[in-house]
Amino acid sequence: MTDQHDVQQPVIQMKNLSVRFPAPGGSITAVRNLSYTLSPGSISGILGESGSGKSVSSRSLADLAAGGTRQAESLRYRGKDLMNMQEDELGRIRGNEIAYIFQNPRESLNPYTSIGTQFRQLLRTSSRQSFSESFRQSFRHSSRGAGRAEEAREEQIHRALEEAGLPETERILQMFPHQLSGGQNQRVNIAMALLLRADVIIADEPTSAVDSHLRGQILSLLERINREHGTTILIITHDFAVIRRLCSRVLVMYGGLLVEDGPVEEIMSIPRHPYTRELLQCSASLESASESADGGKSTRQAGIFRRLRSAIALSIPCGPKGNRTGSTGDIQAFSHSNQPLSSAGPD
Numbered sequence: 001m002t003d004q005h006d007v008q009q010p011v012i013q014m015k016n017l018s019v020r021f022p023a024p025g026g027s028i029t030a031v032r033n034l035s036y037t038l039s040p041g042s043i044s045g046i047l048g049e050s051g052s053g054k055s056v057s058s059r060s061l062a063d064l065a066a067g068g069t070r071q072a073e074s075l076r077y078r079g080k081d082l083m084n085m086q087e088d089e090l091g092r093i094r095g096n097e098i099a100y101i102f103q104n105p106r107e108s109l110n111p112y113t114s115i116g117t118q119f120r121q122l123l124r125t126s127s128r129q130s131f132s133e134s135f136r137q138s139f140r141h142s143s144r145g146a147g148r149a150e151e152a153r154e155e156q157i158h159r160a161l162e163e164a165g166l167p168e169t170e171r172i173l174q175m176f177p178h179q180l181s182g183g184q185n186q187r188v189n190i191a192m193a194l195l196l197r198a199d200v201i202i203a204d205e206p207t208s209a210v211d212s213h214l215r216g217q218i219l220s221l222l223e224r225i226n227r228e229h230g231t232t233i234l235i236i237t238h239d240f241a242v243i244r245r246l247c248s249r250v251l252v253m254y255g256g257l258l259v260e261d262g263p264v265e266e267i268m269s270i271p272r273h274p275y276t277r278e279l280l281q282c283s284a285s286l287e288s289a290s291e292s293a294d295g296g297k298s299t300r301q302a303g304i305f306r307r308l309r310s311a312i313a314l315s316i317p318c319g320p321k322g323n324r325t326g327s328t329g330d331i332q333a334f335s336h337s338n339q340p341l342s343s344a345g346p347d
């Protein structure tokens, strides 16, 4: 957690990350020259349409983009080089210090094991000096130490579930992932991040599998975790409303490129990239449109993104590279922090 770390040092530093996947006749570049930093205790968002590279770029932090090859000038977690790290050390960081909450929450849970067993395994395999370890140490020298440490671990699990909004802890622990709703599974994932006291939570579309009521609750929960534990949070979404509700900073991606980066308020009031402008206008019209309970919103959103693509194809300024804040291929990129978004052109 942040109290054990250098509070001045960025939590994540990414410089010119590119990710490629093999494709017939060569490869495709899913993420190109992406650069950003996350400061401790911040909530940032990556916004962009489906396929823009949001998930691949954030999974690549812990080398989780299966089948992809990552390249970066620099990729660091609290100063540690994530590009050249041994797999066992990366494995310790992944899921412990950097916790992922996936779009499909069942993706990260074992379908064949009860939730309780998964929590207990998580605590056993966690090598962090987390509060579970502190409990273990406090009971180490007592004759009834082992039993009491066990009790303490169980108590932590129950507390994490309660904190994540699942008060029926006994029942939840006996169930299997398929017996829980999407929202409950999402909360189980959040409880796991809480249990390990993750330093960074990367929440990939954390609300896409839940209804609008639960959506608000999950966003509030993430907000509370950030406030109470100082956890750095990166939210990945295609929904500007989520960004506006939670984040202080937003990175806008389009076609694997970062096109705009800055404080949410500033980007909302002075969007500089045509894609961001269109995105904001569409988001406003989406919100004003009535929403049917069955997810008509996503159909409208898909239509909006189609219109966006046509609008962008017509309106993207393609000036000489020297005039750009950061070169992102033929797309001009804008940083609201006067820092270059990326330093290299297309490959």
Ligand SMILES: Nc1ncnc2c1ncn2[C@@H]1O[C@H](COP(=O)(O)OP(=O)(O)OP(=O)(O)O)[C@@H](O)[C@H]1O
Residues within 6 Å of the ligand: 021, 022, 030, 048, 049, 050, 051, 052, 053, 054, 055, 056, 057, 066, 067, 068, 238
């Ligand atoms: N394993 C893979 N093999 C080949 N291409 C992949 C693979 N995983 C992702 N991609 C490609 O990388 C690109 C970026 O995908 P990514 O999942 O990051 O998009 P996204 O912005 O997160 O979209 P969504 O909101 O739909 O999750 C897409 O074109 C996708 O097809």
